[in-house]
Amino acid sequence: MPQKVRIALDAMGGDAGASVVIPGAAISLSRHPDTEFLLFGDQASIDAQLSRHPAMKAVSRVFHTDVAVRMDDKPSQALRRGRKTSSMWLAIDAVKKGDADVAISAGNTGALMAMARFNLHMLPGIDRPAIAAVWPTARGDSVVLDLGATIGGDGHHLMRLAVMGSAMASVLFDRERPTVGLLNIGVEEVKGGEEIREAAELLRAMNLPQLEYVGFVEGDGIGKGVADVIVTEGFSGNIALKTAEGTARQISEFLRSAMGQTWRSRIGYLFARNAFRLLRDKLDPNKSNGGVLLGLRGIVVKSHGGTDSEGFAYAVDVGYEMVHYDLLTKINQMLNREGSALAPTAQEAVS
Known part of the structure; x- marks a missing residue:
């Protein structure tokens, strides 16, 4: 270095x-x-x-x-x-x-x-780059990719994203074998498009030593931190990112409005302001800014x-x-x- x-x-x-x-x-x-x-x-x-x-x-x-x-x-x-x-x-x-x-x-x-x-x-x-970023979750941080570098991709493309994402997670999170999940509309093996099911078959069959494939992950699983790495193609990944950022801002606005509505809520805020400050920091999209082109x-x-x-x-x-x-x-x-x-x-x- x-x-x-x-x-x-x-x-x-x-x-x-x-x-x-x-x-x-x-x-x-x-x-x-x-x-x-x-x-x-x-x-x-x-x-x-x-x-x-x-x-x-x-x-x-x-x-x-x-x-x-x-x-x-x-x-x-x-x-x-x-x-x-x-x-x-x-x-x-x-x-x-x-x-x-x-x-x-x-x-x-x-x-x-x-x-x-x-x-x-x-x-x-x-064959194509991917945008990977660190995503704050309830259990720490995860690496999520692709967040919008390219649109679409077959099973082999998603498999390559899994390998690159696991490399990033192993370095940042000090994981010897990071867990990897594929973003899908359900956790059942029969759900999702052909390319997602193909990627799942590839990852199971190869049993790569540098990652542990844990299966399909639904959208709410990203925030739960069910895997160290979440893999998806760029179209759905970018939608997930923008939705999460918008939801974070919406929650912050709801809290700000609720805390100022009555004198009881204002007093309650004074006692809990440190907790609200921590929550605001967690929800701030700026603190997760910066996607790496892998x-x-x-x-x-x-x-x-x-x-x-x-x-x-x-x-x-x-x-x-x-x-x-x-x-x-x-x-x-x-x-x-x-x-x-x-x-x-x-x-x-x-x-």
Whole structure:
């Protein structure tokens, strides 16, 4: 592991750009002082923010570009317009060149995935990247993937997600053999689409040494923490993520409204405010911000585009931890260990 963790930031990504990215990185720097930053974007905007954060300025290098990927750009448009000149591309390219250990962006998800895949390429045996994130549960944390990198996939694709997710869980949670479940509409073996049942058969038949397959998991099982890793394809994974985030905000609003309705509830809040503060922290989606694009020959982290500086700081924390715990090497080791199982099928090789 390098002496310093070098983080490349797309300073123009997200809804607010540098006004969130720089303060967020400064918060993360206070938690991880062994960090250096490469900042890509409009120099005037970046410098204006760095002037307010001298500690951040001292460990940062700025690379000017006036090209930024728009949040509504299609991936193909972003590649044509922003390839080799946009702040997003340059941050990813810094990882490819070895100038940075991880790239982080709050920008357009589709563009980030397309650029990362085009520039860094995929690991052997992996055909598509997946977004994996740590999901707070009643029993601790779980890794959930794919949260929206790609849509659909057959049983072999889901099996590969299980292997990569278990690698991430083994590193983050110190599990020798993480438990893995497949998200489905029921726990019965006859339920779900053909691809989910195929993935279940593959995982049972292979009995991989680096993970323990525990079966199908319904939506409410994610929050219960019934498995260390929950696997699904990107369409349903993204819906699950956005639903959970919306529900968390809804519960927070309900509590805030209920606590102010009567004088008894206000008094009760005074006695229980520490407990409510802990609950609010648990329900805060910003504290689970930062999805890792797994399957690439480099580490890329996606932050929510609409997050605030505190939320972006958590995404930077995720990037730091991925490098600090040498996640990419661990994933490579697990993929190589089961290379035959991950090899593309004849049909996939033709396509």
